[in-house]
Each structure stands twice: as C-alpha cells, then as structure tokens.
Amino acid sequence: MTQLLRSWVDSANTATTDFPLNNLPYGAFRSTGGDLHAGVAIGDQILNVTALEQAGLLDLPQPNVFAGGTWNDFMALGPDTWASLRAFLTGALAEGSARQADLEPHLVAMAGATLEMPFAVTEFTDFYASRNHSFNIGCLFRDPANALPPNWLHIPIGYNGRASSVVVSGTDVIRPNGQLKGPDMEMPIFAACKRFDLELEMGAIVGTPSNGRVSVQEADDMIFGYVLLNDWSARDIQAWEYVPLGPFQAKATATTISPWIVTKAALEPFRASTPPREKELLPYLAEPGPMLYDIDLEVGLAPDGKAETILSRTNYDVMYYSAAQQLTHHTTSGCPMRVGDLLGSGTISGPEKENRGSLIELSWGGKEPLTLDTGETRTFLEDGDTLTLRGAAKGDGYRIGFGECAGKLLPAPAIS
Amino acid sequence: MTQLLRSWVDSANTATTDFPLNNLPYGAFRSTGGDLHAGVAIGDQILNVTALEQAGLLDLPQPNVFAGGTWNDFMALGPDTWASLRAFLTGALAEGSARQADLEPHLVAMAGATLEMPFAVTEFTDFYASRNHSFNIGCLFRDPANALPPNWLHIPIGYNGRASSVVVSGTDVIRPNGQLKGPDMEMPIFAACKRFDLELEMGAIVGTPSNGRVSVQEADDMIFGYVLLNDWSARDIQAWEYVPLGPFQAKATATTISPWIVTKAALEPFRASTPPREKELLPYLAEPGPMLYDIDLEVGLAPDGKAETILSRTNYDVMYYSAAQQLTHHTTSGCPMRVGDLLGSGTISGPEKENRGSLIELSWGGKEPLTLDTGETRTFLEDGDTLTLRGAAKGDGYRIGFGECAGKLLPAPAIS
Structure with a gap:
C-alpha cells in the first residue's frame, strides 16, 4: 500500500483529511455569487481547474473543457487524458514542485465555497x-x-x-x-x-x-x-x-x-x-x-x-x-x-x-x-x-x- | 370538426397525406450529407425551419433556437411561443399567403431527406x-x-x-x-x-x-x-x-x-x-x-x-x-x-x-x-x-x- 504523498498545501498532509495528494477528487464549486468552476480538493483548499485552464496551465486536447464548470466534457476526452491530468496535478501539487507559484493563486478555501453537482447526470x-x-x-x-x-x-x-x-x-x-x-x-x-x-x-x-x-x-x-x-x-x-x-x-x-x-x-x-x-x-x-x-x-x-x-x-x-x-x-x-x-x-x-x-x-x-x-x-x-x-x-x-x-x-x- | 385547411403546397391538399396544413408536425432532417435542420412537414415537402430562422423570417424571443437542428430549445421557450410559431406557419403556408415567395426557397422534398431524431430525449x-x-x-x-x-x-x-x-x-x-x-x-x-x-x-x-x-x-x-x-x-x-x-x-x-x-x-x-x-x-x-x-x-x-x-x-x-x-x-x-x-x-x-x-x-x-x-x-x-x-x-x-x-x-x- 502506498504512503501519504506530501503536498505544498499543508492541510493535505494529515492522516485525517479526506483530501491528501493521493486523492485529488473532482468537484464543482461557486465562490460567493460567482460562476460555476471545476475544482480539485486538496486538504482544506479547492484548486480552481477552470481558472487553470483559462490561464493556459493545462495541456488538454481541446479548449474550454472546464468552461461549464463540470466534469462531463473532461470525462469525454477519455482515459489517457484522465491519466495525464492526474499526473500533472500530482506533480504540480507535490511538496517541492516548481509549479507552486503558478497554482497558488488558484486555490480557494473550501470553507468559503458552495459545492455543486460535479457532473451532469445523463441517466x-x-x-x-x-x-x-x-x-x-x-x-x-x-x-x-x-x-x-x-x-x-x-x-x-x-x-x-x-x-x-x-x-x-x-x-x-x-x-x-x-x-x-x-x-x-x-x-x-x-x-x-x-x-x-x-x-x-x-x-x-x-x-x-x-x-x-x-x-x-x-x-x-x-x-x-x-x-x-x-x-x-x-x-x-x-x-x-x-x-x-x-x-x-x-x-x-x-x-x-x-x-x-x-x-x-x-x-x-x-x-x-x-x-x-x-x-x-x-x-x-x-x-x-x-x-x-x-x-x-x-x-x-x-x-x-x-x-x-x-x-x-x-x-x-x-x-x-x-x-x-x-x-x-x-x-x-x-x-x-x-x-x-x-x-x-x-x-x-x-x-x-x-x-x-x-x-x-x-x-x-x-x-x-x-x-x-x-x-x-x-x-x-x-x-x-x-x-x-x-x-x-x-x-x-x-x-x-x-x-x-x-x-x-x-x-x-x-x-x- | 374543422375542415381541411388549404395550402399553396399542393401535395398538402389531399385527404390521404399525413401532413395537411392542419397538421404541421415538427421533425429534424438532413439533406444529402448535410447538417441537421429542424423542419415542418407539409404535404410531401419539409419546410426548413433552421433556414427560416437564419433568414430572419421567424419572430422568436432568442437567437439560434434551431441552430442545433432539434426542437428542445424551442420547446423550452414555452406555450406562448409554441402558439405563435404555429400561427405564423399556418398563415404563411396557407393558400394565398403573401409569404409564399419567402418560404418557397426553404422547401425540401421529403423523399430526398433523411429524417433524424426530432428532439433529444432527456429521460x-x-x-x-x-x-x-x-x-x-x-x-x-x-x-x-x-x-x-x-x-x-x-x-x-x-x-x-x-x-x-x-x-x-x-x-x-x-x-x-x-x-x-x-x-x-x-x-x-x-x-x-x-x-x-x-x-x-x-x-x-x-x-x-x-x-x-x-x-x-x-x-x-x-x-x-x-x-x-x-x-x-x-x-x-x-x-x-x-x-x-x-x-x-x-x-x-x-x-x-x-x-x-x-x-x-x-x-x-x-x-x-x-x-x-x-x-x-x-x-x-x-x-x-x-x-x-x-x-x-x-x-x-x-x-x-x-x-x-x-x-x-x-x-x-x-x-x-x-x-x-x-x-x-x-x-x-x-x-x-x-x-x-x-x-x-x-x-x-x-x-x-x-x-x-x-x-x-x-x-x-x-x-x-x-x-x-x-x-x-x-x-x-x-x-x-x-x-x-x-x-x-x-x-x-x-x-x-x-x-x-x-x-x-x-x-x-x-x-x-
């Protein structure tokens, strides 16, 4: 069994959080009164994936995958893209990553966000x-x-x-x-x-x-x-x-x-x-x-x-x-x-x-x-x-x- | 019971057609290899509603209702809009309508068209x-x-x-x-x-x-x-x-x-x-x-x-x-x-x-x-x-x- 992977997001490095770097679950959220954004939970923070995409930090095969704020369009890109986003996030959120300065502005405190449906249920x-x-x-x-x-x-x-x-x-x-x-x-x-x-x-x-x-x-x-x-x-x-x-x-x-x-x-x-x-x-x-x-x-x-x-x-x-x-x-x-x-x-x-x-x-x-x-x-x-x-x-x-x-x-x- | 309403589309004026002017059912079609269009059946013809919208001939409360070629977005506009489109079509396709010249270029022979799903089934x-x-x-x-x-x-x-x-x-x-x-x-x-x-x-x-x-x-x-x-x-x-x-x-x-x-x-x-x-x-x-x-x-x-x-x-x-x-x-x-x-x-x-x-x-x-x-x-x-x-x-x-x-x-x- 793998060990805890350490992140530069300190709150992710505990035995009690649901969201260590090993997890990286996908959701959708609004900050107060704002638009719907796709996000990844890390410790007590949400990384705004919609913002990452808009800032050109994600390498995806097509544009505006996260513009709607849910994960359906991303899912449709298939398992290779699922694996590459996870690899990118795992690396970029890891302790010591050179990407820390790029990603840090896109963290939102989970406590201040409203969580919404992470995907549109088809059937x-x-x-x-x-x-x-x-x-x-x-x-x-x-x-x-x-x-x-x-x-x-x-x-x-x-x-x-x-x-x-x-x-x-x-x-x-x-x-x-x-x-x-x-x-x-x-x-x-x-x-x-x-x-x-x-x-x-x-x-x-x-x-x-x-x-x-x-x-x-x-x-x-x-x-x-x-x-x-x-x-x-x-x-x-x-x-x-x-x-x-x-x-x-x-x-x-x-x-x-x-x-x-x-x-x-x-x-x-x-x-x-x-x-x-x-x-x-x-x-x-x-x-x-x-x-x-x-x-x-x-x-x-x-x-x-x-x-x-x-x-x-x-x-x-x-x-x-x-x-x-x-x-x-x-x-x-x-x-x-x-x-x-x-x-x-x-x-x-x-x-x-x-x-x-x-x-x-x-x-x-x-x-x-x-x-x-x-x-x-x-x-x-x-x-x-x-x-x-x-x-x-x-x-x-x-x-x-x-x-x-x-x-x-x-x-x-x-x-x- | 109402009588047959006569249209300037001759094939609609028979007792045997499924599609007289009284009917005006809604569908979706492709001409050979083409895009999906919304259409209305009239006699042996289909009136291309997507084209009518693009030509500015429809009075709808929002643009691009028929751009996708199905009827879902139109349905979402509600019963008043359903009634007004039907009234427009009934008038414009009626025998003697001054609109005949506007609409005639947007008729497609049903025999040459492929009919597709008229709407996306939600559940x-x-x-x-x-x-x-x-x-x-x-x-x-x-x-x-x-x-x-x-x-x-x-x-x-x-x-x-x-x-x-x-x-x-x-x-x-x-x-x-x-x-x-x-x-x-x-x-x-x-x-x-x-x-x-x-x-x-x-x-x-x-x-x-x-x-x-x-x-x-x-x-x-x-x-x-x-x-x-x-x-x-x-x-x-x-x-x-x-x-x-x-x-x-x-x-x-x-x-x-x-x-x-x-x-x-x-x-x-x-x-x-x-x-x-x-x-x-x-x-x-x-x-x-x-x-x-x-x-x-x-x-x-x-x-x-x-x-x-x-x-x-x-x-x-x-x-x-x-x-x-x-x-x-x-x-x-x-x-x-x-x-x-x-x-x-x-x-x-x-x-x-x-x-x-x-x-x-x-x-x-x-x-x-x-x-x-x-x-x-x-x-x-x-x-x-x-x-x-x-x-x-x-x-x-x-x-x-x-x-x-x-x-x-x-x-x-x-x-x-």
Whole structure:
C-alpha cells in the first residue's frame, strides 16, 4: 500500500483529511455569487481547474473543457487524458514542485465555497447487489422463506432511476406525498409518506461511452470514478406501487451524491474482491481481477438541532456484484451507455445489524425502533433529520475520502 | 370538426397525406450529407425551419433556437411561443399567403431527406395503461385469476426506461442477447432472445419543466406533442429478470419513435375521454376534460423482402389513463420533469384479438401462431422482419398523421 504523498498545501498532509495528494477528487464549486468552476480538493483548499485552464496551465486536447464548470466534457476526452491530468496535478501539487507559484493563486478555501453537482447526470441506474440487504428486504417486503429472488445469484438486478432527481450533498430533501395503501385498507389514500428512508450506496460514474456489450474489464475501464450516494426511499409508496414494474415514485424524490468524485486511479490501491460465488456466474460476468474497493462507510442521523448518532458502519467490499459487473450486465441488450451515466451500487448492508444500510433494515420494518444517542427513537426518518453518509478508503497514514453526502428532510408539501 | 385547411403546397391538399396544413408536425432532417435542420412537414415537402430562422423570417424571443437542428430549445421557450410559431406557419403556408415567395426557397422534398431524431430525449418513462393489454399480460406472465395487479385501477403504473436507447424510425434494431431461463431449466443461459416483440404505443413529449406536483390540467399544458412509439421488448429476458424490480434489459435494446412530433394543437379537434372509472380515482388524478385523442393506429409486419401484413388495428382512445394523468402521477413524489422527457403510453390494445398491440398478446404467449398474408407464420419476430406503426387522427377530408414508425430487426451479435 502506498504512503501519504506530501503536498505544498499543508492541510493535505494529515492522516485525517479526506483530501491528501493521493486523492485529488473532482468537484464543482461557486465562490460567493460567482460562476460555476471545476475544482480539485486538496486538504482544506479547492484548486480552481477552470481558472487553470483559462490561464493556459493545462495541456488538454481541446479548449474550454472546464468552461461549464463540470466534469462531463473532461470525462469525454477519455482515459489517457484522465491519466495525464492526474499526473500533472500530482506533480504540480507535490511538496517541492516548481509549479507552486503558478497554482497558488488558484486555490480557494473550501470553507468559503458552495459545492455543486460535479457532473451532469445523463441517466441513473440503481442496482440491488448487497446480499444482506436483498435478503433483508425480501424478508420484509415478501416472504422470509423465499427472500432472495430466484434470479438474484445470477443477475446483477437493476432498474432505471430518475436522473432529474439526483442532487448534490447539502440540498434539502422534501418528504414526498404519494399513494399509500396498507394491507388492511380498502382504498389507497394520497398522503405524506410515513416510512421515508435512506439507502447507503456507492455510485459509479461512466466516463467512456459504449454501444453494444462490453466485458467486465472493459466496463471497469469505462468507469471514471465513484461518489457516495443516498437513494432516499419512500417505503410505503414503494410497497403499494412496485408490483409488477418496480419502484417508481418511491425512488424519484431525491438521490443525494457526495460533492467529490473520487477517481478510480485514487482508489486503485484499495481494490477488493467480490465474495465466493454461491452459484457459478455466466461467463460474461466473470471478473478478471478484484473490482470492488475496501471503503469504510458510515451513516449518521442528526435530529433537527441535535447531535448526530452513527446508525450504521459497513464497507463497500461486502457487495456481491461489482460496479463493473453491473455495467457489463447493463450493456447486454445493446443498451448504449453515455458519459455521465450514474450507477448506484444498491444499498450496502453488512452481515450484522449494525452494518445495515437502511432504516427499514435497522428497525426491521419499523418493528424495532432504534434509540439515538439523544434518547429519541426512530423507525423511519422524521422531518428535520439530517442524514449524512461518509466514506473513506484507508491507507498507511492517509485516507481517500469523498466529503460528506448529507441532506436534511423537510416536511411534505400541503395537499390541496 | 374543422375542415381541411388549404395550402399553396399542393401535395398538402389531399385527404390521404399525413401532413395537411392542419397538421404541421415538427421533425429534424438532413439533406444529402448535410447538417441537421429542424423542419415542418407539409404535404410531401419539409419546410426548413433552421433556414427560416437564419433568414430572419421567424419572430422568436432568442437567437439560434434551431441552430442545433432539434426542437428542445424551442420547446423550452414555452406555450406562448409554441402558439405563435404555429400561427405564423399556418398563415404563411396557407393558400394565398403573401409569404409564399419567402418560404418557397426553404422547401425540401421529403423523399430526398433523411429524417433524424426530432428532439433529444432527456429521460424516458414507460407506462402500463391499456386495460386490455395489462389484463392480457397479467394472464400470460402471472395468473389469469389475478391478472390485473391490485394497484392497477388506482395508479397509472410506470417505470423508468432508458433514454439512450430511443431511436428514430428507420434505424435498424439488433436482436438482443441476454439471460434466459425457462421454468424447466436449472440454470440460466446467455443467448439470443427468442421472444422479441413490439409494443404499439404513443409517446407524449414534455415541453415545459416542473418541480413539484402538478395537476392534470397543468400536466396537459406541459405536453408539447405526441409521437408514435414502438417499445421493442425481449419477453424471455423480461420474464426472468423483472421480479422484483421491473423490466430492465428486456426494454433497453431500442425504442423507436416516429420522425414527426404532432403537436397538441394539431390534435385538439380529436380529444377523447378516458372510459368510465371502474374504481373511483384519487382526486389528484381527476381529469378536467377529455385528455385522450381519437387516433387510429395500426401495426404492419413485413418479412425480409416480402409484402406487409397488418397485424393489428386499434385506437389511442382505449387507454384507461391519459398522458396527462400519467405525467401528474410522475410528479407526485416531487420528481422534477424536464424539457424533452418522453412518456410512453404503454401498449395500446383494444378489446378484440385483432386490436392487440403486441405479438405476445396476438399469439397468446406463442401458443397461437399468426398466419401472415405471405403464408408464413409468426409467434414472435424473426430476423429480417420490418415492423411499421402508423397512426392518424381523421378529420373531415383530412388526416393528422405521424409518418411511419418503422424498424428492421437484424440478427443478434455473436457471443464470444
């Protein structure tokens, strides 16, 4: 495992920052009232990449790649350009670099910046790939005796989500209204969701387009980087709507992502393998090497104005299917993939209760309320709650973090 | 009902053209090897709207609306601008118009043009809203005793589709490979789909964005126009993958739309009501007036190099839910809608066998092969088959047509 790489940005040289020189995640930001800029996190600073480009300091194959302030156009330039920008930044931000004087004027304090969506989401697909989560949900929504669907050990099950609902960390989330019908009700009602939940996920971002089926290795090569992802879920809306065509409005209120895209290059030292296959996979899903990552994850819940309780801790390496396998499966039908497509991993639940990545699992369908550190209890989310996901791959004296993926829940709109 | 409006473009003044002056549908085209232009169909001609704009003949609130050759930027200008362009075109193309000399140089023969996607699809949602189709599919995929899901009479059931797979009429469609597992197989195989099907649908195009729930009237106001839509479907892939999260790769190979967007304004004289409600709908889904349209539809199948057989004839007015109701439901969770979103109606099947909008219904799951006019039989599609959807609202001596929505099926890719 590599060591901490030292930068002339002092705040990057600590074991606690999410953003050492080893990381260099990509985001988008505004200084007060200003335009959107593309930026790279380094310690407690953001390096303004849009400004670097305008100052002629970047060697890119075309002009105005960062003029719009997001990373889509850069992703479209392909893996060689991804590697060369990372090499340039790694060198230029390193302790002792002769570039320090050129770059220093383009540093902005992260504390004074507003972080925005790092990329425009082209389409959003969400998967269902943690064995523990899928088993738990199967018990709660269906039948413990047949909790895991028959196809689950063969197919990286996914469904298309709603790209328009993906928001960046810090965006408030409004509790949805929807059709609700309990098993004992004769007719549905239209009312505020009463079982609003989080889902702790990772998101993989497609940086290279495809047309036709790709191998798992090709799929891995197509992935630009990863974000934390909270797929907010209305469990009562979902239970009534999802048969036969899957979740729809239950998953369309919001999906929050972390403001920083951690590149695949930064995560390379932390590759981990999927677990042994319980049933042999079809050859098209075979992984040529480790395609998951060892990333510690946690979920915190803070009631309005109160201290946070950590609800769950788990790791991305528990997943049964990797993002590369999911992306490969996504292309089997010939489905074209495009730059900026976002693939949610599915809720990441570990084997124990304290590793579960959603409240429906943690409270076992609302039957076992959780007690928070404040003494309050929760089954599902209450208005005013702030949910925060955090994640980091942990190296020798450094961490590769994503920044916080947070959102506060506001009350449902009035129904007129 | 209005009469035929006469144009100085003679070919528009017939009872058989899809494109009389009453219609004026919007598309995109290339002349040989040229740039993409926005165009309006009139008789056997296309009026080059991009050229009209460049010549300063259009009164639009901003420049370069049609420079990209598609209709998204125009849709974003809103309903007042939609109405004013239509009024201008209706007047300028009318018999006796003083504008004839200005416009005539910008006519292009449709026969020499290549029609392209009339708009960029932002996101694609597909619904399940024909009672006959839903009942038939319920019988075939599940259980005749409980064919209609319990939520069906309450919710306009929908799922998110894949925008990247939407193609314009004339684009070849490649038979997908995918995971297949029959009930008598122990393990799935990865192989070419054997039950590839069409779905006869209408598509509604969102022209006005929303953020938060909209009423059915507001939803109707947001719709810019309609296209014919064929949601190609891999039934064997679907049967194995769709529980519990809905169709995914079964619907991601391609969705073909007609090259012409027929505006809501052109369809106005043909409004029709949804049928009586079998169960009272929740108030948020109440329609303030007729929101369907009387549009005759047909499906033709032509084996490679052979004559076409009409497989089915039906009408859009059989739907249980209108596009406006579907769009309203789509916004209940707060899901933002954007310009260019496409909503598939769901397969349109009428009450009789000859009105069914898919082969799985027409051949009753493959058990009752159809005999074509050529003497060949079909259960599902065979390589080389060309599927063509046609549709028109029929006025007094004129028709409002969509052009053909056609695609030819090519063999599946080899599996290495």
